[in-house]
Amino acid sequence: MPCRAWRFPTTYPPSRCGWRSLERVRARAPALRAWDAGMSSLFRHASAYAVGTALVTLASLVSFPILTRLxxxxxxxxxxxxxxxxxxxxxxxxxxxxxxxxxxxxxxxxxxxxxxxxxxxxxxxxxxxxxxxxxxxxxxxxxxxxxxxxxxxxxxxxxxxxxxxxxxxxxxxxxxxxxxxxxxxxxxxxxxxxxxxxxxxxxxxxxxxxxxxxxxxxxxxxxxxxxxxxxxxxxxxxxxxxxSRELFIRMIAYGVPMVGVEVAGSILALGDRYVIQQLLGAEAVGVYSASYNLCEYIRGSTMAALSTAVAPMYMRVWEQEGRVATEQFLGRFARSYLAVSFLVAALVTTNAADLVTILASERYVEGTTIVPWVIGGMALDSYVAVAAAGLFLKKRTGAIFTYVAIAAAVNIALNYLLVPHFGIAGSAIATLLSYAVLLATAMVIGRSELTVPFPARSLVVSAFAFGASCMLAARMTSGSPWFDLVLRTAIVIAIYGGITLTLDAGVRDSVRELARMVRNRLWPDAV
Structure with missing residues (x-):
């Protein structure tokens, strides 16, 4: 009989399951149980949010040229x-x-x-x-x-x-x-x-x-x-x-610092546009915004959809199974998130010029140089909800405001420092660096409440796959933006998928689990 350790066996001898000891299986059981039960829910919720965001994004793409003309x-x-x-x-x-x-x-x-x-x-x-x-x-x-x-x-x-x-x-x-x-x-x-x-x-x-x-x-x-x-x-x-007056006061006490978080978050996300307007003028803002908005639309339907879907899930695991199960659940999610976010970043980076040409016009293509920096920063930003999960669970809204405010201040300072020398590329670099500060600060502060394992190996493998797929796909060109879009997308998926599946066991496990869920959903009666 093949090994069925994934199903939490309690009677198989360690030698047959491939584990060093039965205690190791039992120690990992809470996280595996949470992950096995949660992956289906995560896939369902993330898919719903992604589809909804994509359709809303489509409406924004339709309305933009209409409003500017009317x-x-x-x-x-x-x-x-x-x-x-x-x-x-x-x-x-x-x-x-x-x-x-x-x-x-x-x-x-x-x-x-x-x-x-x-x-x-x-x-x-x-x-x-x-x-x-x-x-x-x-x-x-x-x-x-x-x-x-x-x-x-x-x-x-x-x-x-x-x-x-x-x-x-x-x-x-x-x-x-x-x-x-x-x-x-x-x-x-x-x-x-x-x-x-x-x-x-x-x-x-x-x-x-x-x-x-x-x-x-x-x-x-x-x-x-x-x-x-x-x-x-x-x-x-x-x-x-x-x-409930008591509950209302508790919610206000939890939420008031989050007002500062939202204001600081707005400065972090929009401050670069104000600096560019002041230093370079409205035309530079338009060129920058076209590529930035492209990244924002794609982030909303992919990375943000994942981080949005996982938040209520880890809160449920926390309430029902405790700290250890939550940490292990988030650790497994982090590996999957890194793989997906780097794949999205690779696809956007290689196809940015074609997408902007198709959706806007060639006048905005020069702004696509900012895309690798901006989409990378957005990937880090979407991961903050996981890295700082302990702060949300323990209601430490003051600490959340602290790391967002620090990142916002860094963003404005770096924009004023870099834009005069590097133009809109300087603003894009400032975006990536400020979101890196945001994530690093959130991880440092958040570790006091919840230790989310950071998958360093997955990061290295995904980064290598990102670089390799972008370099090879960028060399492929036909002269048609539509054909290039299809060709480069296929190349990136093939190369990126091949590298990550070969070198990262966590990605392989996640893909197997996803395939199992899809198979069960499509053919529920299959053996």
């Missing part, structure tokens, strides 16, 4: 200014409670029972207060502080979106904590395409200005909010009697 330059600028203001206001209006939802949901008992009403009613009150405060501030601001005519009106018009988006976050994160990834992805796609249709319809039919854009956006987001609110209320009736 809106004047001034209105397009107003639209972006108001959108940025809303993003910061919503971050403050949520008070970080949306992050507390996932953490407190798995505590069980009375906490889980009171969480839906406490979270939704609490965030509604805080969001309403933030909306009213913002409206008062905008109304009292002197004209010279606003600078642009019409900006005050747009800020007042869109103030209601602060409350709408705070409530949207409350509902979405409650469903996320429940593991309803399929609905969350479907909801995000429907909301995005509803907004796209309404915006284009309004701009084509009547108001080709920023006001028309935001009126259509408000209608779309309110309709979507009613839908998701109804879905949440079906399983979690919202009653004032279920509101």
């Amino acid at each position: 809106l004047s330059v001034a209105d397009y600028g107003l639209m972006n200014t108001v959108t940025l203001a809303l993003a910061l206001l919503v971050a403050v209006g949520k008070l970080g409670m949306q992050r507390a939802t996932v953490r407190f949901y798995h505590e069980g008992g009375e906490t889980s029972a009171r969480l839906p009403s406490t979270q939704i009613l609490g965030m509604a009150a805080v969001g309403a207060l933030a909306t009213l405060t913002w409206m008062c501030v905008v109304a009292l601001l002197p004209e010279h502080a606003l600078g642009t005519p019409g900006l005050r009106y747009l800020l007042l018009l869109t103030a209601c979106l602060v409350l709408v988006r705070v409530l949207d976050s409350a509902f979405s994160n409650l469903l996320y904590a429940e593991g309803r990834s399929a609905f969350i992805s479907t909801y995000g796609v429907v909301k995005r395409y509803l907004a796209l249709v309404l915006v284009i319809g309004v701009l084509l039919a009547s108001a080709r200005n920023a006001e028309g854009f935001f009126l259509a956006t408000i209608v779309a987001e309110v309709v979507a909010l009613v839908w998701i609110g109804w879905v949440v209320a079906e399983d979690n009736p919202i009653r004032p009697t279920r509101f």
Whole structure:
């Protein structure tokens, strides 16, 4: 009989299972059990998030050239200014409670029972207060502080979106904590395409200005909010009697430092654009942003999908099986994540010029030199959620703010240092280095709470496979961006897959497990 140690045998002698001792099998059993049970869930949730993100990204790719053609330059600028203001206001209006939802949901008992009403009613009150405060501030601001005519009106018009988006976050994160990834992805796609249709319809039919854009956006987001609110209320009736003042205070205490995290994270992600605008001008920002956004779209549907899907899973393992099982589960996930992220980075790096030519135009191709640096930084950023898992589990939000703020400060400083000498490439290098600082700081601080094994061998193998596949694929060219895209993709997958499967046993195990899950899903009755 073949060895079946993977199935946690307790009667096979060590010699038949290939283990040195039965105790070793039992010591590894919690992690293997968590991994075996969790891989199917991870694959399902990550697939749902990836598909949803890809469809939303497609809508963004469709809307970008349409908006830039239908809106004047001034209105397009107003639209972006108001959108940025809303993003910061919503971050403050949520008070970080949306992050507390996932953490407190798995505590069980009375906490889980009171969480839906406490979270939704609490965030509604805080969001309403933030909306009213913002409206008062905008109304009292002197004209010279606003600078642009019409900006005050747009800020007042869109103030209601602060409350709408705070409530949207409350509902979405409650469903996320429940593991309803399929609905969350479907909801995000429907909301995005509803907004796209309404915006284009309004701009084509009547108001080709920023006001028309935001009126259509408000209608779309309110309709979507009613839908998701109804879905949440079906399983979690919202009653004032279920509101817990004690739980609300605990969630605020956990979440308030996360407001700083979101603001610092915005600076970390967007600060480079401000520096380039200041030092190099708007045209350089456009060239840089085309390639940066390409990386962001791909990161969202791959690396970020994995890190998003694994978060509630390791929290569940932590609550049910404890520290050792969680550490071993995350260690195995880290190997798989590294292999996937380096493969994605290789595919994006080799195909960046072709993708930008197809999606944008040849005017933006010069910006693709930033892609290896930027996609590498994004891979590190997506891994932080795993490296700092202990800080999330122990609710050390102050420590989380510390490492994000440090990385944001490093990013701004490096941009001012490197951009004058290296142009947009200097900003891309600053992005990679600042995310490396983010990950290193998170790992150092996070080790005090949870030791996540770092797969150094997998890192070396994946990095070698990345370099080899990129070098060989870059030499292949036909003159057609479409054919080059297909050819280089096939070459990268073949070379990268061959190297990692040959040299990394962890990758081989993960591929076997994935193949088994796919086979069982497609042919459940097969022996």
